[in-house]
Amino acid sequence: MSFARQMFGQVQRRAFTQSARQNSKVAVLGAAGGIGQPLSLLMKLNPRVTNLALYDIRLGPADISHINTKSVVKGYDPTPSGLRECLSGAEIVLIPAGVPRKPGMTRDDLFNTNASIVRDLAKAVADSAPNANILVISNPVNSTVPICREILKSKGVYNPKRLFGVTTLDVVRASRFVSSIKGTDPANENITVVGGHSGVTIVPLISQSGHTDITGEKLDTLVNRIQFGGDEVVKAKDGAGSATLSMAMAGARFAESLLRASQGESNVVEPTFVDSPLYKNKGVDFFASKVTLGPDGVQEIHDVGKLTDHEQKLLDACLEDLKKNIEKGVKFVAENP
Ligand code: NAD
Ligand code: LMR
16 A cells, blocks of 8 residues: 555545545645655645645755645745745645754743744744644744734734644553553544643543553653643653654644545544634633534534543642633733734
């Protein structure tokens, strides 16, 4: 089986027919980075993508355009007009631009650098691709997504159905880690992870996976590993960055899900960090939970379902931190529009 076929499953043949009917331009902002390069490669292998637009402030992965799949690839100059052209007509804008962590840092420590990078890119998206689905990867996601909302609102183009924080990596990790405990195929492990994307805001709902035998210390270790999986990678890379390849896979999976939904497939569900009604009464405007995707982006936001007492405690801790992270993003734009 070819790599592209493994990655995008058995729907590939149907996708060829569908994408022939539909133009799907995907833009990657930060395309030369540790995530940006493999993510761009995976989007080039995705037959649903017709145009791949690559932007970075440094030189990008030029040879992607030589790969013999149908999509047309273009790299754009790091100028305001280059960015405008890159974004124009994009259906999906993936944003992995920004600095990654080094050992000892939290994701929030990236805020000072990444907040303004994401703010400025969001302004460009608002101006040049106001109807695009925006997929924010740059950390801290809990704050960079609210930054995007504030910018889009200020430009009068905010559509809550089209703004997503990509939390897919937490789900990917959860299924991999559970499968290594249980000796199962990770592809069949579907673990719901809710909340946000940093430390205790990452809340895996193991009780909903059917693995009721993972309890006590085993459960605590598993939950901790999922919550701090990013730190595990940062430590292993020892100063050379954070997760890149697994993130590229996770970002490509989420983009593929959106394309499937926009090309008419129903029941496409992915956990993602969106403007959510679930905990607004607690002052938490954004929350990751399972979301059914449709042709217009968010179609239905699912609630978290039945929780154990242990999961409820995790959720309470999550909401407390999440509220602060979201407020930080909102305040940043108010003070630095
Ligand atoms: P990297 O440093 O390897 O790449 C970042 C790229 O962004 C660089 O090529 C850089 O030139 C580019 N860039 C910087 N400013 C830019 C701008 N204004 N416009 C366009 N491009 C710009 O970093 P990385 O490892 O690819 O990580 C990128 C971000 O993704 C980090 O913030 C990291 O924390 C985050 N991340 C998120 C997740 C997640 O699950 N959401 C997972 C892993 C990493
Ligand atoms: C991850 O979860 O791997 C990313 O958010 C990167 C990081 O800083 O941990």
